[in-house]
Amino acid sequence: MPTPTAAPTSVQRSFQLWIAAVVVGVLGSVFSLATSATVPNGLLAAGGIVGVVVGLLFLAALVYLALRMRQGESWARLALAVLGGVTAVFTVVGVLLTVGLGVSLGALSTVLSLVQAALIIAAIIFSFQAPANAYFR
Template sequence: MTNPHDPRNQGQPQQPGYPPPAPPLNESELRQPARPKSVDTAYLLWLVAAGISILSNLIGLVIAGDLARETAAALGVSGAAAEPSYGSTIFSLVLVVVWIVVVMQMRKGANWARILLTVLGGLAVIGNLLSLLAFGILFSLGFLGVLSALLVLASLVAIVGAIVFMFKSDSNHYFKVS
């Protein structure tokens, strides 16, 4: 039985004191919006940055002892106090795995992942800028030191690019609708 007061005449009885039921969603409203190219570009840049981080950490394991000695010499600390730290490298590798999981969520349209990546990416940019202070020491370590320094620059570019692409206008619309 239809309610004569139902403006949509949907054939559903209206309960007194409640607003009429919402109309059903059409198929276009049920579909998730198409992922824009800028989100895919940000996704790829985040994966490149993660790959650079993994490579940097592996190089860091190889040059850790030399880097510790060179840093101690530059700071005027005795060589005996310069022991390499491997724990931070291993922790960084574990964080890269978590980072990739968050990047996957960002690609699916999770706005919380976009915000988290922006905050962590900003911290990584600050860390990379501080790493620029050690370029002289890295260049004194030979090929692997030079490669490590260049990876810092590449990481900086990839992270800044990923953040920019995540906040382009079509990306903003995608994250608001998803």
């Protein structure tokens, strides 16, 4: 049930960080689409496009959840924490594995991925600070 009081600063900051993470994700998707479209193998390019579309749908779901969280829905905060935590862990592990295997994703793609993971972690931390906890009770 939505809380009638205004969201505290920590919830507002968490919301802003979620939106920033989504913007970085969209930039990463655009970059991925631009680089996959130049690949001569049509199947690989089509797979890249499907991946971008699925990624954009995921980002849209994050925006929806962030809006609901800002309105005081505790289930949305929990969903964001779980989805965001899994995303951040897989992003960092994926970057470390590709570097360890000697595979190059490109500097821009790597930086965007790590920035997005950092924004997600910060958003989760802000959403569980004391004022936020009181807001969601």
